[in-house]
Amino acid sequence: MPAEQVVTRLREGDAREEAVLAGEFDAAGDSVTADQLELLRVAAAHGRHVRIAVAADRGRIDERTVRVLSVDGGRIRLLDVTRDAEIVLAVHRLIRVDPA
Secondary structure (H helix, E strand, C coil): CCHHHHHHHHHHHHHHHHHHHCCCCCCCCCCCCHHHHHHHHHHHHHCCEEEEEEECHHHCEEEEEEEEEEEECCEEEEEECCCCEEEEEEHHHEEEEEEC
């Protein structure tokens, strides 16, 4: 592959990360989208905070501002910045993910 194509693809990837971190994705629906999962992965890679809504017990919805530590195997390791506590969540418990 020519160097120009490599550089173009790298720049496209950087632009996509910037767009995701800015919240420029389709977040419609009742479940976490692929774009929102990408936001979690990009936030983890860049040490950025995100705002999440989580399905809690008895139908409650908890909202938290977190720093994403890792996304792997259907689980997300997070640092709750308000409580200064590390938590691990299953992806299916996420209702919404937004840039903080």
